[in-house]
Amino acid sequence: MNFTEHIPILVIALPLFAAFLTPLMGKISRKAPRYFATAVFVIVAFLVVLLANMVYSRGTEPIIYTLGSQNDTIFRIVLEIDAFSIFMALIMAIVSLAVSIYSWAFVDKYSGQDKFYTLLLLVAVGSYGMVLTGDMFNLFVFFEISSIALCGLVAFRTERGESFEAAFKYMAYSTISGLLLLFAVGIFYSQYGVLNIAKIAEGVGSGPFNELNKIALGLLVTVFALKAGSVPFHMTTPDAYSEAPGGVAALYVAASQAGLYALFRTCFTIYRPVITTETIGWVVIILGVLSMFVGVTMALVQKDIKRLMAYHAISQTGYMLLGVGVGIAVLGNPAALDAYGKMAMEGGIFHIINHAMYKGLLFLTAAAIFYRVGTRNLNEMRGLAHTMKFTTIFFMIGALSIAGIPPMNGFSSKLMIYESVYQFSPILSAIAMLVSVLTLASFVKVFYSAFMGPKNEKVDAKEVPMSMLVGMAILTGVIIVFSLFPGLVVDTIIKPAVEALLHGWPIAGGM
Amino acid sequence: MIGNAPYIVVGFIIFLGLYTAIFKRNLIKIVMGITLVESGVNLFLITLGYRTGGGAPIFTQATNMHMVLPTPQALTLTSIVIGVATTALMLSFIVMIYKHYKSIDAKDVRRLKG
DSSP: OOTGGGHHHHHHHHHHHHHHHHHHHHHHOSSHHHHHHHHHHHHHHHHHHHHHHHHHHTTTOOEEEESSOSSOTTTSOEEEEOHHHHHHHHHHHHHHHHHHHHHHHHTTTSSOHHHHHHHHHHHHHHHHHHHHBOBHHHHHHHHHHHHHHHHHHHTOOTTOHHHHHHHHHHHHHHHHHHHHHHHHHHHHHHHHSOOBHHHHHHHHHHSOOOHHHHHHHHHHHHHHHHHHTOGGGOSSHHHHHHHSOTTHHHHHHHHHHHHHHHHHHIIIIISGGGOOSSHHHHHHHHHHHHHHHHHHHHHHTOOBHHHHHHHHHHHHHHHHHHHHHHHHHTTTOHHHIIIIIHHHHHHHHHHHHHHHHHHHHHHHHHHHHHHHHOOOBGGGOOOGGGTOHHHHHHHHHHHHHHHTOTTSHHHHHHHHHHHHHHHHOHHHHHHHHHHHHHHHHHHHHHHHHHHSSSOOSSSOOOOOOHHHHHHHHHHHHHHHHHHHOHHHHIIIIIHHHHHHHHHOOOSOOOO | OOTTHHHHHHHHHHHHHHHHHHHOOBHHHHHHHHHHHHHHHHHHHHHHHOOTTOBOOOGGGOSSSOBOOHHHHHHHHHHHHHHHHHHHHHHHHHHHHHHHHSOOBTTTOOOOOO
């Protein structure tokens, strides 16, 4: 029995079992669940890094892990892991670790900490499952696990009616979208008799692009754009982000990016052979441009700091959709794909990890402010820089990064998107730059009203506890490394991810 | 010979559910609409696996090898279990919303906006 062979399933199974052990840990002592859950997140992060090492050493050939016997891989439950899957798993590993440490102090005053950590682990299970699975039905199951656990976390503060309102809205949308996903899975099953993604892709590629597959594509794009919080489906996103307690909003960012993963997987792996026209690419691009523009203009008028950041999260999702959308649009045109399509995809995918880091950090600083000041209204806070020095520095790093100011990592990915999208359509690039400027304006406003000005004597806004600082410092450290060595990051993890997306999945294989 | 009748029923149930979920203001009715969509999707899966005159897919006790497909039934079972969880969670949210807002009308439950 070789241990390394079973890492793929351990990444999912370990947090799943740990999630249901956490309430038992709560019987030992009040603080046991938090240390237990964090230890599990550390082990899982370690496993993900080991797995990443294995994936990158194999080139574009994905690892296929089959549960049970290694025969008949097509009909069994399989995990299929390529460089793009592991890229998303790395994001989840970093963010979930930071959030779980951050939450030690943040949820200390609440009862039910064991349940909080159970749900935190389940969100991680759902996201890891969504990005590692090679099976359409399991994608649905993990989609539901992640959505249900996130709803539970959004409703965690039971003393507020608003948290239930937000949780109910999010739940209704995610349940209906999950059912539409299942309907699309049924459409695939009816035609090809399999649930394996690689086998479905072969079936889709072998025949003409029929009506059933068009319906399934429409459903899947809608469902995953909803999970990612893109614009026409963004109605619940700001509510859920702003009501999610503390660090959960940062985890929500990473979990919603699993939706982006599934969207790109659908377009590239399943529908790759039939996407020869620009139509689908333009649909994704238009979703992206709408998200960018509507998100940022709605953010400008917000007074609630977390709602403002939630609208920025929608706006930044637009960049990823724009970058990768250009890649989808030129799929049928190899010359354009090599000239700028790959670079646009690299920019979009690089932006995914940058966004998870800086937006996660910004949500954590917003929660830190809420923890000390007790309000999310920007008009009621001022002068926090006098006392919350570290939080101020973390916020500045996050804000400079999201606005795309040159040395930061947000600039690197945005520059890649601007340059490549300009060759596709100059107007799209101009819109992207305009949105970036508006983002900067919005964060200057937040910085000025929350941190600048005379000290507010009415509130005791001392620095937040150590665990919250450590949580923020983890994400800040990643941002600084990415800012200093963008070329290295692109070569190591981004380029293999793009190559893996373009390469597609083989039907069967082994470790 | 049943032809396309099950698919028409599936489409009808799903659209009825979506209509209820979108246009009704009572939160309980919204949950009922979502449950209808779920039933429609489950029925769709079952219909996919149906073979006219097929027996239960139990190989060891089969009288003939003409059977319905087992996979969609397994999928439906999983989907039903997930559906129970989501419905229960949504109904419990409604109970808590009623405690805080004293109403389950969607018109009143809208403190979050902007």
